[in-house]
Amino acid sequence: MTAATVLIRFYVGVVFLTEGILKFVRPHTLGTGRFDKIGIPAPGFFAPFTGVLEIVCGTLLLVGLLTRLAAIPMVVNMTCALIVTKIPILWGGSALFKGESGWGDFLHEARVDLAQLCGSLFLLIVGAGAYSFDACLHHGAAVSGLADADRGWSPAGRRTVGGAVGVSPGRESGGREPGDPGSWSGRRPGPR
Numbered sequence: 001m002t003a004a005t006v007l008i009r010f011y012v013g014v015v016f017l018t019e020g021i022l023k024f025v026r027p028h029t030l031g032t033g034r035f036d037k038i039g040i041p042a043p044g045f046f047a048p049f050t051g052v053l054e055i056v057c058g059t060l061l062l063v064g065l066l067t068r069l070a071a072i073p074m075v076v077n078m079t080c081a082l083i084v085t086k087i088p089i090l091w092g093g094s095a096l097f098k099g100e101s102g103w104g105d106f107l108h109e110a111r112v113d114l115a116q117l118c119g120s121l122f123l124l125i126v127g128a129g130a131y132s133f134d135a136c137l138h139h140g141a142a143v144s145g146l147a148d149a150d151r152g153w154s155p156a157g158r159r160t161v162g163g164a165v166g167v168s169p170g171r172e173s174g175g176r177e178p179g180d181p182g183s184w185s186g187r188r189p190g191p192r
Contacts, residue, residue, distance in 0.1 A: 031051060
């Protein structure tokens with residue numbers, strides 16, 4: 001699943017990054033002008049705000065840094081885009097798509113938004129995958145935790161016996177006393 005996760009991260013990240021940049025490069029057709037035509041209040045604020053979010057979150061998704069956190073605003077972004085611009089196509093009331101109505105036109109015009117929503121939900125649930133900055137950060141934290149365990153410290157900051165995490169003095173990992181009939185402390189179970 002690692003290769004699939006990288007491909008989805010790449011696709012979703014590049015599309016968001018590109019769309020965010022285009023909101024500034026083509027403000028009349030894709031930025032403030034589009035938001036005004038749709039009827040979104042304060043288009044001079046929301047178009048650049050959305051553009052910055054798409055650039056920042058798209059970049060984070062692309063490189064796999066803070067992936068789950070970056071996916072959340074993009075799920076909200078795509079949900080709003082579908083509700084405001086695409087769902088009105090179903091009854092022929094879209095300000096952007098005059099003359100289009102019904103399921104066929106809706107699915108045609110909403111295909112990228114739906115793909116972006118599904119990709120963002122996927123990354124929110126699964127995360128960035130092995131080839132990402134998130135994995136590097138997680139691996140660094142795991143290595144740090146193992147180093148602490150090797151020095152005899154538990155994750156809770158308590159000293160452990162012999163460096164084994166989660167083992168209390170006089171108890172085995174299953175909570176049994178050494179020598180209990182069900183214990184694995186050097187004896188094989190069974191008749192003596």
